Every structure is written in C-alpha cells, then in structure tokens.
Amino acid sequence: MLKIFRIIAFLEGISYLLLMLAALYKRMPSGDDAFVKLLGMPHGLLFVAYIALAVFLRATYQWNAKTFVIILLGSLIPFGTFYVDHNYLKPLAEKKGL
Template identity: 45%
Template structure:
C-alpha cells in the first residue's frame, strides 16, 4: 500500500476546517438568519471528508504502528472541534515520526 500519510494529513486539515466552518459559521447563520444555504453547501463536502478521514485513519494505523487506544483517539478527534489539529500536532508531525 502506498504511503497514505501525506494524503491523510491533508484530509485531516480539510476535515477540521470544514467542521469548524460548519459548526461556527454555517449553523449559526442557519438558525439566526433562517438561511440553511451554507449548511447545505458545506454539509456534503464535510461528510465526504469525514468518511475519508475515518477510512484513512484505519488504513494507516498499521503503517504507523498505532496501538488500538491511539487509533480510537484519532477517530474520536474527528468529532471534536479542533480535534484533527491536535492529532496533526501529536501523532502526524514529521518530527515525531523520525
């Protein structure tokens, strides 16, 4: 299997940004201004990025030699705002892999 880590890092970044935009921009606009347009616009890309993040996390967990606990932390981070940024710093940073 080719090295998925660079793709996973990009996916984690995009998933985190899309989640923040969805939670802190699109959802307040939907409920405060009764305009669901932004939630509809961001919802599908975020969903696809979320699924890609989960699948890639499972696939690279063996390459990274993560124990099950670490894999669960990485997966849990995808549903916590700013969680994927924490994962990037703690588990995916190049200096930590050397």
C-alpha cells in the same frame, strides 16, 4: 499516505469549523440553511476519507487502541484534527522524514 492523511485531516478540520459557524451564525438566527447545505457534502466526504485513511494507516503504523481511538475522536471534536496532527501525525512524519 501519511502526507495525504495530514492534508485530509487539515481540510476536514477546516470544513467542520466552517460548517459549525454556518450553522450557528446563518441558520440559527434566520433559518437559512443554504450554507449548511453547501458545506455539508464536502465535509461529509472529508470525514469519510479521514476515517477510511485512519483505518488504513492503523495497520501501517501499528497504532495501539488508545492512539487509534484518539485519532478517530479527533474527527468528532472541533479543533480535534489539529490536535491529532500536532501530537500524533507531525511527529510521525518527522520521524519518517516526510
């Protein structure tokens, strides 16, 4: 499940950045929100999957409250999921041999 969570975290981070770029460069100047609508649903699904997997994996890997909050906040901050993967998930995966 950790491997799946790392993939979801990566995809969620990419979709968040694409959504932000679409909102800034396409919607703001011209008012065209087609890209925002196109990217919004996949990002929303990936966000929900990220949160659900984080909640599920908290018990499995016995994350303390601070670690868990940082992992959850990673989904709200641009580039946050990449930080979480590099500092929390990758070392855990290397320890487990994944």
